[in-house]
Amino acid sequence: MxxxxxxxxxxxxxxxxxxxxxxxxxxxxxxxxxxxxxxxxxxxxxxxxxxxxxxxxxxxxxxxxxxxxxxxxxxxxxxxxxxxxxxxxxxxxxxxxxxxxxxxxxxxxxxxxxxxxxxxxxxxxxxxxxxxxxxxxxxxxxxxxxxxxxxxxxxxxxxxxxxxxxxxxGDVIGDAYEYLISQFASEAGKKAGEFYTPHEVSVMMARIAAMGQEDKKLFSVYDPTMGSGSLMLNVRNYIHHPESVKYHGQELNTTTFNLAKMNLILHGVDKEDMRLSNGDTLNKDWPTDEPYTFDSVLMNPPYSAKWSADDTFLDDSRFNRFGKLAPKSKADFAFLLHGLYHLKDSGTMAIVLPHGVLFRGAAEGVIRKKLLEDGSIDAVIGMPGNLFFGTTIPTVVIILKKNREKRDVLFIDASHDFIKGKSQNKLSIENIDKAVETYQNRESIEKYSYVASFEEIEANEFNLNIPRYVDTFEDEEAIEMGLVGDSIRKIRKEKEELESNLYEMVSSLQHSEEDEEWIKGALEVFKREK
Known part of the structure; x- marks a missing residue:
């Protein structure tokens, strides 16, 4: 390969x-x-x-x-x-x-x-x-x-x-194609990074989105900001009938839309199994005809993008249940609500967003509160910084579901688990496994994860900032004062020996008459120090 x-x-x-x-x-x-x-x-x-x-x-x-x-x-x-x-x-x-x-x-x-x-x-x-x-x-x-x-x-x-x-x-040419896209994203920086989600992040999201749905004979995946299509394609690696997956995706940029079409074809996806649209996801809902809900929704939208936020969207069925619209300067929740609207009642959604969506107030606070009251937010996974091409900011993966019995939220702080790279950090297989298994087991692990009840979240005024729930603070080791005293005495002794050696060295220096005053001054300083 x-x-x-x-x-x-x-x-x-x-x-x-x-x-x-x-x-x-x-x-x-x-x-x-x-x-x-x-x-x-x-x-x-x-x-x-x-x-x-x-x-x-x-x-x-x-x-x-x-x-x-x-x-x-x-x-x-x-x-x-x-x-x-x-x-x-x-x-x-x-x-x-x-x-x-x-x-x-x-x-x-x-x-x-x-x-x-x-x-x-x-x-x-x-x-x-x-x-x-x-x-x-x-x-x-x-x-x-x-x-x-x-x-x-x-x-x-x-x-x-x-x-x-x-x-x-099979997939090797498609995978090589993905490899090349990642290389270009790395070289071209932010501009190219917009269409590519790093493979390791895609794998983690796909594994979670497929969980519990592996046996479905017909499986549908939707990415309304599909970029190169890599997020959608990863899902089929984690279900038992990969040949039956139906791919639905939308992309605003025409060049990137074409890239996704090529990528799906190269991965052996038949034309009848893909339904792709070149359009603006937020300004005009798509798809509106059947099927318009899907088993999994995967998204890595542009972070804090601008959108119209026109009042007419308050009547839009994607947003009208939430009372407020995402602000014009930050479309993050508009993308999230669009994806959630297109999720089946039995499905799972995973979306990458900046941390601000967890705690910002005003309209975003109203939307977040409603999502939590509905029990739609299943988990919040904090990711390391510098994972994505073109941005060094740490991101968060939010997992959403519909019709959950409980309204608790699993918090995972995976921000410290990564392989340091020269220009880009990466996730190891072990890093991914740890996050996925913690999600699957839904367990609290000291300094890594915590299952917060709705009452705890309510007491925190619906603020989902991860450090409020997962304490990763490391206590400093206790200091033995006796050892500190020994160390100080040792340093003082070494200092005295050095000063004595310096005094003897300066005293024995051969010098001219014009340097006599400098030598006397230096020796006086040593005497005072002693």
Whole structure:
């Protein structure tokens, strides 16, 4: 896996010096995605022709078979129809990735052919519409003229071609894709970090969201601020029927929306199992038609973002039960309430937010009180600082449920459990296991977790600040005064010996007449000190 990641990332070398990470990811990820589609189609052709992959083991051999089959008019239409039915697309032989690579090796590659390949897929099949828009092959950043741009993309294609994207099995290319996204997020900082939740945090949230629902034969997940889609995808690793998961997601940024679509496709999600929307989650509710409630809701929204908070939202069914709207300058509770509205009565929601939502007053205090009175807040997990790309602030993961019998809240202070990184902190498997197991057992552990009753929370005026419930203060060790006295006496003795040695050294110094006064002054100081 690490070898695959290394090769994928090295393909960016030709772009790294020309543009920043938030831009060159579009080219590299777009090309990887196209190669995956091309390779997948060729393997499917061999399968449909009932030939052996051992005989047709290279893309070039597979291409020759594909061309031969298409040349037979009796076979051509059925083959294309079957490819579209099973894969959802077809690609003309002239536009296959390995064909373009061979042209690159012979220095006959033309950018226009790659552009035609993208256009062909995007116009013929809805699921690819707009996915390649950010792979701008006319950008001057690739080169000052058409020839230079041709050379740049030629080198990237040649580097990508040897990778066997399908030979590594199931999810590996999707996971490598996730790895690359995390690398870009790290390099591009805040801008790229907006679309990526670190893998370890995703795992923790997914494990909790799936808990108690593992046996469901049909499982639905919803992320209204889906970014790259990584949060949604992690859920299937923790349920018993991963092939039956239905993915529902919304994303405001079009580039990031396309990234999520590619990511789901690369992870083998069929188009009928994904329902994705490119839109503003808060300003216009989505989805509004069935299904609009889900088994799990996972969210990592932009922290303390601005939103309209228009009075008309007081009539919105997502917010109208709470009496107040999240303030214009901090949409955190607007995102939370949106997600909770779309959660099934039997479901679990996990959302990452800044700590301010736990204790800020005014409208946020009113909303928080109502959530607690309803018993909707199940757990509050304090996370370490500097976990997320682009922000060093510590965050909190809030777990929500509907129709709980009790109104207690489990507090977990996991803020001290992390692996210190040079630029980013990380969670170890042990850190994640500890938090998840504590949540599952719902237990109070000294200096780590505490189950607070509703009455305790009410007595704290519905303030959920974690230190009010989990005391992590470490008492200082008692000091033995006898040892301190011994230490002081030892230091005084050493001081006297040093001063005596210095006095003797200064007294014995050979000096000129003009330094006589300085020497006398120094010796007087020593005498006074003694």
């Amino acid at each position: 690490s070898g695959l990641n290394t090769i994928l990332f090295s393909a960016a070398d030709n772009l790294r010096s020309k543009m920043d990470a938030s831009e060159y990811k579009n080219y590299l990820l777009g090309l990887i995605f196209y190669k995956y589609l091309s390779d997948r189609l060729l393997v499917k052709v061999v399968e449909l022709s009932e030939e052996s992959l051992e005989e047709y083991y290279t893309a070039d051999k597979q291409t020759e078979l594909y061309k031969t089959l298409l040349a037979d008019e009796d076979i051509k239409s059925d083959l294309i129809e079957t490819l579209v039915d099973t894969l959802g697309y077809d690609i003309e032989p002239a536009y296959l990735f390995n064909v373009l690579t061979n042209q690159a090796k012979q220095n006959t590659f033309q950018l226009n052919d790659l552009n035609k390949a993208f256009i062909d897929l995007s116009t013929k099949y809805d699921q690819f519409n707009g996915l390649f828009d950010d792979v701008d092959l006319t950008s001057k950043k690739l080169g000052s003229d058409a020839q230079q741009r041709n050379i740049t993309i030629t080198e990237v294609i040649k580097k990508l071609n040897p990778i066997n994207l399908l030979g590594h099995g």
